[in-house]
Amino acid sequence: MRSLFLILKSYQVLLLFLFLEGLSLALVLQNNYYQNAVFYNSANTYVGSVLETSSSVESYFGLASVNKQLSLENQRLHGELEALKQQVFRENKKIRLDSAFLNQYEFAVARVVNNTTHRSKNYITINKGFKDGIRPGMGVIGPSGIIGKVKDCSAHYSSVISLLHTDLIVSAVIQKNDAIGRIQWNGKSYSTAKLLEISNHLNIKKGDTVLTSGYNKTFPPNTMIGTIQKLSTKSQTYYDIDVLLSTSFNQLTYVYVVKNQLEQEQEILETDSLTLRP
Amino acid sequence: MNQQVAFITFSLSFVIHLLIQIFFIHHLELFGLAFCFLYINFILTLPLDANRNVVLLSAFGLGLLLDGFYDTLGIHAFACVLIAYLRSFTIGLIGSKTEITELAIRNTGLSWFVTYSFVLILIHHLVIFFFQQFNFEMFLHTLLRVIASSLFTLITVILVQYLLYSNTKNAR
Incomplete structure (x- = not known):
């Protein structure tokens, strides 16, 4: 028994090394396979708030371009609104859309607090989370197009799989x-x-x-x-x-998270029809 | 007393490297190719006589903390522990005519320090970039990133050496 301890002691550093490498490797593999089992990433509350501090300093320098971007978007939306009004007017105001479809999508504004573009699997962190009704699986779009899909949420932050992610x-x-x-x-x-x-x-x-x-x-x-x-x-x-x-x-500065109110309905229908298939 | 000083330097170094990486270097990139991981300077410059278990554990901790900010759970931790373990072997392999007492250019000379840092930086970056890629598609592109980033990190490590250590040499 004593010699066993002596052997263990002489290999102590090697054993610690192997243990730590094993632990890291397990974390890497787990992170790759179980997307939702992750609790420690940039959506983590502490990590998120540090990132937010860092990005709020940076955001002062980008205010001009953000303003320009938002006013351009406003302009475009006004244009679309006018066009739709005209269309409704011409169609004799007879259109009655199902209100469930009219309100199918709800949007939540969020600010990007962290973003990468240089890896093969890029993630974006935004400053809205569970408490704002964000859930994993929701889409994220920006003023000029789609951006990604929510992967994980903490109370106040979410981590988003960017469109710049080779698996999306x-x-x-x-x-x-x-x-x-x-x-x-x-x-x-x-x-x-x-x-x-x-x-x-x-x-x-x-x-x-x-x-x-x-x-x-x-x-x-x-x-x-x-x-x-x-x-x-x-x-x-x-x-x-x-x-x-x-x-x-x-x-990226401001983004919209898309909440599809009918997603569950569609999903239930689709899984039901799959299981019913003979 | 001496031990207390060593402990305080060690903790300060850990925190400063972590903060600088997160707040200043996190988003730094050149031509979309070269990235800077200056934080491993912490592992490179730990005292030679430091307890190897402490070296391994602190490297693991530093890597894991950074993983949170890079969204790469486990990868930085793995790479850091690896170079922390290979550190003493690298020193032995390179060898030296004079005895090395401190891992800094003022003690080892420029060429020795560059060789030593470059070997470890290269290993660290190879692990980071190929783990992130997780396959060998675009092998050359990733390799280019590894080499560009290694040079970038190496240059910053050397700059830190000259900024922090060169004057104290004359002062003493």
Whole structure:
């Protein structure tokens, strides 16, 4: 027994080393497999508040550009509102939409307190959390397009999987001809993503607009994603398309979290029909 | 008394490296390629006679704290513990004609210190970037990032050496 202790003591440093490396590795693996089992990341209350302090100092220097961005968005929204008013007026005020659909999406404003663009798996931290009704799985959009999907929430902060994350896939549609594909980032430039699964017999051109499709529960349909920047026909069946993202991910300040009020209803229906299938 | 001084320097160094990394260097990047992880200067410059268990544990703690800010749970901790463990082997491998008493340029000379730091920085960055990638797609791109970032970190580590230590040499 005594010799065992002596052996253990002589290898003490090595054993501690192996133990700590094992522990780190376990954390890495757990973080990769169980997305929601994570309690310690930038959405953590303490980490979040430090990040917020640091970003609130930085945000003073960006006030001018934030103002400009917000006023541009206001202008665009005014335009859309006017157009809709005109349309309703012309249609004899007879339209009665189901109020459940009218209020399907609710938006919560949040400020970005941390953001990266240089990794292959990027996350954004925002200053709204559980207490503001944010839940994992909700979509996040910005003034000029989609941004990501909520991964974890603490009481006051949430960590968001950025569109610049190689695992995030978003169903997309080309506005011109309703061709459905999916958007996925390839880990290279923060201004472009790949649009996959668009058959190469379709007639598309550089500059065509890419929007979110109606086939997802996270984002409202027809939210801007970007425009086609480059396309080539390398493979036999599909185009190889680069989409220039409309959001500049290195300058995020304010974002909107999308709460889809009907998501649960849709989900229940879909899982029910799956289980009922013979 | 001496031990108390050593302990205070050690704790201060830990906190300062952590704060500087979080508040000033966190978002620093050059050309989207090079990133700076100056905080490992803490591990590089720990005293030679420090208890190796303490070195390992403090490296683990520092790495884990930073993981929270980088959203990379476990990766920085892993890399830090690895270089903390390999530190003494690296010193032995490089060897030296004169005896090394302090891990600073004023004691070891520039070329020895550059070799020593670069080896450990390179190991640390290789682990960080390839763990984040988690596959070997874009191998060359990641390798380029590792090398660019290693040089960036190395330059800042050397700058810190000259800023903090060079004057005290003349003063003493």
